[in-house]
Amino acid sequence: MDIPASTNLSRRTAIKLAAAIAFLSSCTPTKKQSDKHVAVIGGGIIGASIAYHLAKEGVHVTLIEKDDLCTQASRGTFAWINATWAKQPRHYHAFNQNGLTGWRRVQSELEIPVRWQGSLEWFSSVDRQNKLINQIDEQIAWGEPAQMIGQDKLKSLEPNVIFGTVDQAAYSPNDGAVDPVLATIKFIEAAKSMGAVIKTNCSVDSVKQLKNGQSELSTTAGDLVVDHYVIATGANPEAPQHLAGVTIPQRSTPGVIALSKPHKRLINRIIVAPGVHIHQRDDGRIVLGEQAGAPQTQAHNERLMHRPNQFPSEEYARQHGQRILHIAEQFVPQMSNVEIENVYIGWRPLPIDGHPVIGRSQAQPNAYLAIMHSGVSLAPIVGELAAKEIALGIEAKNLNKYRPDRSFKTIKRY
Numbered sequence: 001m002d003i004p005a006s007t008n009l010s011r012r013t014a015i016k017l018a019a020a021i022a023f024l025s026s027c028t029p030t031k032k033q034s035d036k037h038v039a040v041i042g043g044g045i046i047g048a049s050i051a052y053h054l055a056k057e058g059v060h061v062t063l064i065e066k067d068d069l070c071t072q073a074s075r076g077t078f079a080w081i082n083a084t085w086a087k088q089p090r091h092y093h094a095f096n097q098n099g100l101t102g103w104r105r106v107q108s109e110l111e112i113p114v115r116w117q118g119s120l121e122w123f124s125s126v127d128r129q130n131k132l133i134n135q136i137d138e139q140i141a142w143g144e145p146a147q148m149i150g151q152d153k154l155k156s157l158e159p160n161v162i163f164g165t166v167d168q169a170a171y172s173p174n175d176g177a178v179d180p181v182l183a184t185i186k187f188i189e190a191a192k193s194m195g196a197v198i199k200t201n202c203s204v205d206s207v208k209q210l211k212n213g214q215s216e217l218s219t220t221a222g223d224l225v226v227d228h229y230v231i232a233t234g235a236n237p238e239a240p241q242h243l244a245g246v247t248i249p250q251r252s253t254p255g256v257i258a259l260s261k262p263h264k265r266l267i268n269r270i271i272v273a274p275g276v277h278i279h280q281r282d283d284g285r286i287v288l289g290e291q292a293g294a295p296q297t298q299a300h301n302e303r304l305m306h307r308p309n310q311f312p313s314e315e316y317a318r319q320h321g322q323r324i325l326h327i328a329e330q331f332v333p334q335m336s337n338v339e340i341e342n343v344y345i346g347w348r349p350l351p352i353d354g355h356p357v358i359g360r361s362q363a364q365p366n367a368y369l370a371i372m373h374s375g376v377s378l379a380p381i382v383g384e385l386a387a388k389e390i391a392l393g394i395e396a397k398n399l400n401k402y403r404p405d406r407s408f409k410t411i412k413r414y
């Protein structure tokens with residue numbers, strides 16, 4: 001927005017005003033209100049982004065979440081926005097690059113704070129480090145500004161981090177990190193301001209196909225008749241089969257995320273060190289994610305069979321938080337006085353080939369599936385493309401590799 005030179009507003013007020021106008025215009029449906037009614041099942045970051053983008057297309061949206069908003073994978077996530085070497089093959093890498101572009105768009109549309117400071121990654125084994133060097137060459141060939149950098153540069157970027165004996169680490173300056181709960185709430189608030197209805201503590205239990213072509217969702221708060229419904233139910237293993245007649249082979253794995261109390265700034269970038277991932281948010285909270293997973297004991301395995309998202313007691317949560325904090329202290333010794341505030345268990349919604357499942361169900365064409373890992377990196381682009389497919393019938397060709405009816409090959413990644 002251009003501010004006229006003759007105005008009496010200070011530059012700061014003018015910038016604030018321009019931001020407020022940009023926000024308000026992003027919360028106005030870009031299209032005339034349509035008659036279509038779409039239910040979005042699942043109030044994590046994927047369902048929230050799809051609801052926002054559908055509302056922008058003028059669709060009448062009802063989002064239904066069985067718990068509170070953002071209590072599952074989208075809370076127990078490390079929330080690193082990236083298109084790094086692990087995003088294979090090239091089409092999936094390119095899709096994640098679109099994810100980063102999408103975040104820059106929604107960041108300005110909805111004023112979502114994203115910390116774009118890049119990431120630093122290295123391994124302890126020489127063989128793995130050599131492989132990383134090749135992977136960074138591939139990243140460069142695929143358009144990433146990634147590079148291997150030596151100890152002097154590493155120290156100047158992160159003076160509080162000990163990089164050990166490695167002589168270089170991978171620097172990916174395009175990466176960012178976000179507070180996923182805040183981002184989900186921002187999507188939801190914007191969707192609501194455009195007329196979306198949000199129902200929490202309400203579960204969709206079954207779906208009936210009606211003769212007039214619509215679908216009737218049976219929910220714990222009564223029946224709802226819609227034209228389409230989106231299954232953004234994360235790692236819930238039964239939902240796709242139960243609600244859309246599609247089997248999505250998933251290999252959900254748990255991860256533990258520890259969140260500290262606010263602390264003075266210790267690190268600037270996302271640190272992907274051997275055994276632990278670390279970043280520090282703008283509010284000072286440090287986010288710690290384990291890489292190896294909890295120790296494989298019989299007691300752990302038995303507990304995990306029931307896919308808990310909470311620890312059996314506060315003491316267990318504390319112990320896991322301290323376990324991860326101690327790994328992080330090897331790399332950032334000043335973290336010894338960091339206090340852990342919360343520890344979460346997140347279950348990755350992970351189709352067995354490691355790629356997203358996005359698109360209509362062949363068995364039930366009113367159903368649209370959106371189930372994926374890297375859902376934080378992908379939320380804005382998935383929301384945008386899914387909304388265009390559902391609301392306007394515009395097929396997004398870059399989703400063709402991720403359709404629910406593909407044949408799934410097992411690829412072990414996480």
Ligand SMILES: Cc1cc2nc3c(=O)[nH]c(=O)nc-3n(C[C@H](O)[C@H](O)[C@H](O)COP(=O)(O)OP(=O)(O)OC[C@H]3O[C@@H](n4cnc5c(N)ncnc54)[C@H](O)[C@@H]3O)c2cc1C
Pocket residue numbers: 041042043044045046047048064065066067068069070071072073074075076077078079080081082202203204205232233234235236239254255256257289345346347348349370371372373374375376377378
């Ligand atoms: C430990 C961990 C680390 C991760 N790190 C990263 C990372 O660094 N970067 C990245 O991009 N991604 C990361 N991910 C993946 C990312 O967090 C997920 O892909 C993303 O959060 C998925 O969002 P979602 O909305 O699909 O799922 P969820 O957040 O799980 O939301 C699904 C919702 O559906 C609801 N639901 C289920 N069934 C029903 C029903 N029948 N009726 C109503 N509601 C229902 C659930 O209650 C839930 O709230 C990580 C995940 C984990 C677990």
